[in-house]
């Protein structure tokens with residue numbers, strides 16, 4: 001469902017060209033939960049931005065359900081992002097003056113969905129992430145882990161084809177990190193949602209079905225923990 005083909009990207013800053021991704025290729029199938037693993041500067045954010053259609057690659061193609069996104073117009077891309085892609089961010093990106101339920105509803109407001117349906121869907125998703133009691137509270141009244149649960153519920157409300165989670169546990173302690181990854185795995189298993197989790201942590205990557213590893217802009221073949229004691 002998501003295919004990255006011969007993808008290369010260079011940043012052009014005046015006279016200088018910085019190659020950031022080199023001949024990257026992989027496929028992510030519907031219903032998979034995959035980690036995109038790499039240390040700082042390896043190219044993860046660039047790859048994520050390209051897969052989400054936020055930038056166009058210098059070379060190669062990204063196909064979602066067979067459609068090359070680099071060939072879409074700006075309007076098609078905006079529509080594609082609104083309907084097909086969910087995002088989870090390291091810093092949650094919740095709107096402080098909206099309630100938890102209103103935050104979850106927000107993507108549907110942009111789609112023009114009726115208030116009653118928005119509310120029903122938001123309550124159902126808040127229940128799925130274990131926050132059925134918190135809908136009328138404000139983000140600042142929740143813990144970091146709870147705020148990330150709200151952002152997970154928000155990412156799912158448009159029933160996207162794929163959800164990109166960018167370092168979703170980067171601001172959380174180890175115990176909460178485990179709970180959030182447990183939740184993503186449970187949502188993947190029960191709702192067949194396709195997740196790509198961007199992380200620099202081997203411990204997070206280890207819990208997914210498959211790891212795509214980047215090093216200095218190149219794809220690394222093989223399992224990242226080969227050679228470790230297991």
Ligand SMILES: Nc1ncnc2c1ncn2[C@@H]1O[C@H](COP(=O)(O)OP(=O)(O)OP(=O)(O)O)[C@@H](O)[C@H]1O
Nearest residue numbers: 011018020038039040041042043044045046047200
């Ligand atoms: N706009 C830009 N112009 C020039 N170089 C850039 C630009 N954006 C990123 N880079 C370079 O591309 C490389 C990869 O950056 P990227 O942000 O994709 O890495 P990352 O793996 O996401 O790192 P981190 O985990 O620290 O966010 C880095 O060397 C960075 O300096």
